[in-house]
Amino acid sequence: MLPGGTCPSAIYGPWETVYGLFRRWQRDGTWHRIFEQLQAQADAEGLITWDVSVDSTIARAHQHAAGARKKGICRPSRQAVCSSSPTTTGSDAPGAG
Numbered sequence: 001m002l003p004g005g006t007c008p009s010a011i012y013g014p015w016e017t018v019y020g021l022f023r024r025w026q027r028d029g030t031w032h033r034i035f036e037q038l039q040a041q042a043d044a045e046g047l048i049t050w051d052v053s054v055d056s057t058i059a060r061a062h063q064h065a066a067g068a069r070k071k072g073i074c075r076p077s078r079q080a081v082c083s084s085s086p087t088t089t090g091s092d093a094p095g096a097g
Contacts (some may be wrong), residue, residue: 007015025031042048 007018009015012018039048
């Protein structure tokens with residue numbers, strides 16, 4: 001997209017036409033085929049290194065991983081917080097006082 005959403009209409013026509021073509025080519029796989037051809041060319045010329053690089057911007061933890069709250073599940077370490085029984089304070093504790 002050009003800055004400010006401008007498209008030189010003298011060259012490409014109205015922006016609606018350009019966008020319509022873009023969407024049609026996106027839906028029918030034209031952009032994907034162009035990408036595959038360019039990628040194959042670059043690979044044949046040795047311009048692509050196929051090393052894998054994964055960082056946290058593309059690898060997200062599952063919603064239940066590492067401390068996410070789980071509905072209806074009480075962790076043993078949090079039994080007092082999850083329990084439906086009343087909280088016992090120091091003065092209410094059995095054998096206190």
